[in-house]
Amino acid sequence: MAANMEVKPILPPFATKQSDIRLFSPEFNKTALRNNMNLRTILLIGASLQAIIGLLPIPRIYVALPAILMLTAKIIDTALVTFNYKANPYLKNMMPKKTTAQPLDRNGDFSGAGKQKIAVLILGVKSNHPLGFFAPDFDKVGGYLKKMSDLLENDQTQESGFLGQSCLNKTDKNGANEFIFISYWRGLEDVHRFAHGELHREAWRWWESTLKQHNYIGFMHEVYEAPASSYEGVYINFQPSLLGATTYLKKDGKMVGGEVKPEWISPLVDANKGPMRTSNNRRGLKDRKDIVDEMFGERNAYEAVGTIGGSKAA
Numbered sequence: 001m002a003a004n005m006e007v008k009p010i011l012p013p014f015a016t017k018q019s020d021i022r023l024f025s026p027e028f029n030k031t032a033l034r035n036n037m038n039l040r041t042i043l044l045i046g047a048s049l050q051a052i053i054g055l056l057p058i059p060r061i062y063v064a065l066p067a068i069l070m071l072t073a074k075i076i077d078t079a080l081v082t083f084n085y086k087a088n089p090y091l092k093n094m095m096p097k098k099t100t101a102q103p104l105d106r107n108g109d110f111s112g113a114g115k116q117k118i119a120v121l122i123l124g125v126k127s128n129h130p131l132g133f134f135a136p137d138f139d140k141v142g143g144y145l146k147k148m149s150d151l152l153e154n155d156q157t158q159e160s161g162f163l164g165q166s167c168l169n170k171t172d173k174n175g176a177n178e179f180i181f182i183s184y185w186r187g188l189e190d191v192h193r194f195a196h197g198e199l200h201r202e203a204w205r206w207w208e209s210t211l212k213q214h215n216y217i218g219f220m221h222e223v224y225e226a227p228a229s230s231y232e233g234v235y236i237n238f239q240p241s242l243l244g245a246t247t248y249l250k251k252d253g254k255m256v257g258g259e260v261k262p263e264w265i266s267p268l269v270d271a272n273k274g275p276m277r278t279s280n281n282r283r284g285l286k287d288r289k290d291i292v293d294e295m296f297g298e299r300n301a302y303e304a305v306g307t308i309g310g311s312k313a314a
């Protein structure tokens with residue numbers, strides 16, 4: 001128990017449920033739109049706008065100035081940030097040094113390192129169409145995805161077992177765009193329950209009924225369950241992401257004026273020193289020398305890796 005007490009979340013509890021992404025939020029749409037076009041298209045749009053300005057009956061200086069001024073401003077800004085005269089916006093929300101994620105139990109408590117199993121669902125959606133996400137009927141896919149995502153993200157009880165999701169974006173070898181949603185769940189049974197729920201079945205039926213027309217819409221999924229003590233991770237100078245961006249509802253939260261206020265806890269804990277410093281400790285194998293020896297024999301390389309960014313003294 002004494003060891004548990006040293007493992008404290010780095011971030012203070014949140015009063016509302018946190019989401020790493022929200023489908024079709026302005027932020028989401030901005031990234032999606034940018035990803036939907038390749039660099040050549042973006043440059044050509046800029047060049048064409050410039051050409052149109054050039055055709056206007058205005059002095060040539062006004063034709064040249066906007067682009068040159070905007071680029072100059074951008075270069076100055078980059079230089080100011082690079083030479084520390086201006087705060088670096090990329091450091092926003094960064095967790096300094098080394099952190100690790102320790103999922104909490106169903107009560108939102110830390111019941112020991114590596115004690116929780118975890119299921120991971122990787123869901124890929126892509127458009128193999130020259131119009132990308134603007135392809136016919138792709139908005140229907142987006143609509144279903146949003147409904148499903150909102151149902152999970154808006155669940156204030158966390159009874160679904162859904163713990164959070166992140167979205168990675170990929171351009172495939174042909175230049176087509178993919179969204180890859182990585183979501184975390186308490187167990188495979190939760191993923192299955194959701195897959196067989198009303199909303200997903202409705203999406204499924206729509207998809208099956210229109211498969212013939214939509215050979216350009218691609219879906220994929222992979223699902224895994226990692227038993228307790230069989231996974232771990234480290235984030236060094238990273239913003240909360242993936243498992244580190246999940247949140248856990250604390251049951252029996254704080255009483256404030258006779259009312260229980262919900263608290264959402266981040267799983268991120270310090271891994272520079274103390275009990276979470278080594279890979280085996282993060283997996284809860286501290287006292288399981290038998291398992292460790294069987295896996296690594298004499299040469300436990302991970303122990304050495306565990307010292308990066310931290311002091312050897314635990």
Ligand SMILES: *[C@@H]1O[C@H](CO)[C@@H](O)[C@H](O)[C@H]1NC(C)=O
Pocket residue numbers: 021022027028029030031032033167168169
């Ligand atoms: C991927 O794109 C979505 C929206 O288009 C965005 O919300 C998300 O943050 C992006 N992920 C990364 C890792 O850039």
